[in-house]
Amino acid sequence: MKKTIVYFTILFYSVISVPASGYLVGGKIVDEHREPIPAAHIYIPDRNIGASADLDGKYLLSIPDGKQNSSIKDVHFQITAVGYSQKDTFLTLVSDTTIDVVLKSQALVADPVVVSASRMEQRLLDTPITTSVASGDAIETRATNGIDDAIRYLPGITMNKYQISIRNSSGFSQGAGSRVAMMIDGVPVLAGDTGEIKWDALPSSAINQVEVVKGAGSSMYGSGALGGAINIITKIPKSRMLKLWTKVGAYDEPHWEQWRWSDKIRTLKSAGFQWGDKLSSLAYIITGDFAQNDGYRENDDYIRAKSFSKLHWDISPNRAISAFIDAAYEDRGSYFKWKSQTYALEAQDSTENDRVWSSKLFSAITYRGDSPKRHFFFNTKLYNSFNNWESKIYNTDADSFEQESSISDKIGLDAQTMFTWKKQLLTIGAELSLAANKSVTFGNHIGAGGAIFSQDEISILHPLVINTGLRFDIFWVDSASLDYFLGASPKLSAIYHINEHSAARIGVSSGFRIPTMAELFTRTNAGGILRVEPNPDLKPEQGYTAEFGANYIRDGLLIDGAVFYNFYSDMIEPVQQIDVGSVDLVKFENLRQVQIYGTELTAKWSWKRLKLSGNYLYTDSRDLDTDEKLPYRPDHSITLSGTYNLLDNLSFTADWRYKSEYEYVINTADVKVPQKVLDLQTRYKFHHFTFTFRVNNVMNYNYVEVEENLAPIRHYVLKIEADIL
Numbered sequence: 001m002k003k004t005i006v007y008f009t010i011l012f013y014s015v016i017s018v019p020a021s022g023y024l025v026g027g028k029i030v031d032e033h034r035e036p037i038p039a040a041h042i043y044i045p046d047r048n049i050g051a052s053a054d055l056d057g058k059y060l061l062s063i064p065d066g067k068q069n070s071s072i073k074d075v076h077f078q079i080t081a082v083g084y085s086q087k088d089t090f091l092t093l094v095s096d097t098t099i100d101v102v103l104k105s106q107a108l109v110a111d112p113v114v115v116s117a118s119r120m121e122q123r124l125l126d127t128p129i130t131t132s133v134a135s136g137d138a139i140e141t142r143a144t145n146g147i148d149d150a151i152r153y154l155p156g157i158t159m160n161k162y163q164i165s166i167r168n169s170s171g172f173s174q175g176a177g178s179r180v181a182m183m184i185d186g187v188p189v190l191a192g193d194t195g196e197i198k199w200d201a202l203p204s205s206a207i208n209q210v211e212v213v214k215g216a217g218s219s220m221y222g223s224g225a226l227g228g229a230i231n232i233i234t235k236i237p238k239s240r241m242l243k244l245w246t247k248v249g250a251y252d253e254p255h256w257e258q259w260r261w262s263d264k265i266r267t268l269k270s271a272g273f274q275w276g277d278k279l280s281s282l283a284y285i286i287t288g289d290f291a292q293n294d295g296y297r298e299n300d301d302y303i304r305a306k307s308f309s310k311l312h313w314d315i316s317p318n319r320a321i322s323a324f325i326d327a328a329y330e331d332r333g334s335y336f337k338w339k340s341q342t343y344a345l346e347a348q349d350s351t352e353n354d355r356v357w358s359s360k361l362f363s364a365i366t367y368r369g370d371s372p373k374r375h376f377f378f379n380t381k382l383y384n385s386f387n388n389w390e391s392k393i394y395n396t397d398a399d400s401f402e403q404e405s406s407i408s409d410k411i412g413l414d415a416q417t418m419f420t421w422k423k424q425l426l427t428i429g430a431e432l433s434l435a436a437n438k439s440v441t442f443g444n445h446i447g448a449g450g451a452i453f454s455q456d457e458i459s460i461l462h463p464l465v466i467n468t469g470l471r472f473d474i475f476w477v478d479s480a481s482l483d484y485f486l487g488a489s490p491k492l493s494a495i496y497h498i499n500e501h502s503a504a505r506i507g508v509s510s511g512f513r514i515p516t517m518a519e520l521f522t523r524t525n526a527g528g529i530l531r532v533e534p535n536p537d538l539k540p541e542q543g544y545t546a547e548f549g550a551n552y553i554r555d556g557l558l559i560d561g562a563v564f565y566n567f568y569s570d571m572i573e574p575v576q577q578i579d580v581g582s583v584d585l586v587k588f589e590n591l592r593q594v595q596i597y598g599t600e601l602t603a604k605w606s607w608k609r610l611k612l613s614g615n616y617l618y619t620d621s622r623d624l625d626t627d628e629k630l631p632y633r634p635d636h637s638i639t640l641s642g643t644y645n646l647l648d649n650l651s652f653t654a655d656w657r658y659k660s661e662y663e664y665v666i667n668t669a670d671v672k673v674p675q676k677v678l679d680l681q682t683r684y685k686f687h688h689f690t691f692t693f694r695v696n697n698v699m700n701y702n703y704v705e706v707e708e709n710l711a712p713i714r715h716y717v718l719k720i721e722a723d724i725l
């Protein structure tokens with residue numbers, strides 16, 4: 001049986017009030033195996049009213065008739081759920097009615113339910129800003145080395161080494177700062193000191209769905225969402241499950257003979273498990289994995305271990321508590337840049353023993369409750385993000401090792417309440433956070449902040465829906481030049497539903513990003529290769545996104561197009577200063593005015609045994625004061641993917657991505673080439689076992705994402721999975 005996607009909470013039991021006259025329609029929504037489908041939606045497009053099924057698949061919908069004891073003719077019911085084909089039913093109502101619905105499973109490309117675009121559950125057609133969705137199965141079936149590799153194929157995303165960019169909002173700053181807010185189940189997990197994403201700690205084997213929100217999103221998520229947001233929604237099991245898996249792989253020989261720095265076959269290995277169950281109202285999932293990678297470059301090896309545990313308890317049909325703990329450890333080499341272009345896979349002299357050790361711990365507890373009769377929903381999260389790293393880096397100038405370290409701890413509280421009445425949905429909320437950092441590299445600092453936000457969705461003019469929002473943030477960091485950082489983030493958008501399968505949207509949103517402690521206070525020689533000076537005078541970044549877009553979703557086909565314009569002021573970027581001898585001197589500075597505009601087109605199509613998807617992104621990114629291109633932003637980006645199921649248990653997949661040449665920030669004279677990478681994969685299922693064989697970078701194409709860092713060469717991966725239960 002196809003795995004169904006189960007949401008950890010039902011955001012609304014009913015979105016309409018019970019009128020004085022009218023009819024009640026209730027029933028149960030199940031799959032072809034008669035199992036309930038939580039979060040299924042029953043909707044009446046002509047009246048713009050609907051309801052969501054509870055955890056038992058039951059729903060209740062009230063339909064006003066306008067007249068006492070009159071019939072309602074040809075009422076159009078539209079029933080949808082993530083992972084199932086849509087069903088449409090027309091009925092004439094003469095009394096209260098029971099409608100039980102059976103939905104057929106479908107490898108759904110079409111209208112999924114998302115929660116990240118507006119902090120509430122809604123269909124993709126109803127989102128006020130471009131949002132991309134990928135199922136956990138689509139991520140997990142790719143036998144990649146980590147979620148950061150799998151996420152490269154999501155629409156509109158660029159990965160510069162390990163730094164993510166949505167629609168080219170970010171460049172590369174060696175891990176200091178991210179313009180993309182990363183969340184697990186809506187809980188922010190950016191590091192408290194560097195503000196970066198810890199990819200090795202993310203729960204790659206417990207993903208239910210990945211949602212990517214594009215454009216300034218600070219009105220909902222505050223600092224860090226200047227360029228967008230990614231929310232990893234984790235699984236809640238609906239039955240007993242136990243899966244074991246292992247991966248083995250090897251790197252091929254490099255293209256050029258002089259690049260062959262090691263006679264050893266460079267291998268990668270990993271193993272893990274996924275265990276979970278649902279016991280009445282209690283569900284849990286525990287995952288763990290261990291990975292070892294020799295690396296294709298000198299001193300680029302690593303050992304990683306991580307575990308993710310989640311507990312979900314449905315206290316009642318309208319109340320639930322969930323909690324998770326995500327822990328990870330990494331021991332890795334510290335490869336900075338190549339020795340020379342002739343020896344592109346060798347590290348700089350005397351740096352082959354540089355190492356970094358790190359540990360991460362993310363935890364959160366969430367309470368959700370709703371009162372359908374009072375049209376009230378409440379959600380609160382208490383979370384903690386702990387990061388600890390230390391390094392041993394050889395300083396070529398001082399001819400000795402430097403010891404650097406940082407310990408950061410951030411605790412936060414987030415609460416929001418939603419009220420519904422008639423055709424209006426009001427969300428209000430607040431957030432508090434406290435961050436402490438003890439660091440050799442950044443110094444010892446404390447930061448604290450708070451925010452209030454609101455959002456109002458008005459559908460009284462259906463099929464036109466208006467969405468407004470406003471958020472105020474204040475943050476204080478000791479030793480920064482500004483007494484405090486203040487941000488106001490308004491947004492305004494409109495969605496016009498052309499018909500039940502298509503919608504057009506237009507909107508303006510805003511964002512800001514507070515400089516991280518790393519950007520404010522870093523002082524390091526980076527092994528005598530790169531010198532970074534602190535800049536406590538940094539100001540917050542400000543940004544605005546204007547977008548017009550439209551989408552069409554029906555019968556396995558999704559088409560989404562948008563044109564957008566982003567304007568940023570005081571954008572924080574690493575800027576090369578006057579050279580000091582052979583050392584590159586860099587300082588983080590505020591660029592005064594920056595614009596990034598472009599267009600994006602995404603298409604997905606599922607037909608019988610064939611699945612196709614593609615994305616094209618064009619951007620023009622430049623500093624308006626100098627009229628120069630911003631570094632690490634390709635003008636043209638294309639991703640294509642296709643899967644063909646030759647048999648019920650045998651499939652073939654091809655992934656291709658292209659990125660045009662772009663500017664660098666430090667070594668601007670280095671050779672520049674476009675990225676052209678083809679990956680091939682085959683997957684075979686035999687009883688309880690699944691075998692996946694993947695070849696990454698089939699053509700062994702040589703390119704860089706960051707100058708003087710050769711991207712991964714061709715390598716082979718075999719993954720074996722065993723579904724025990």
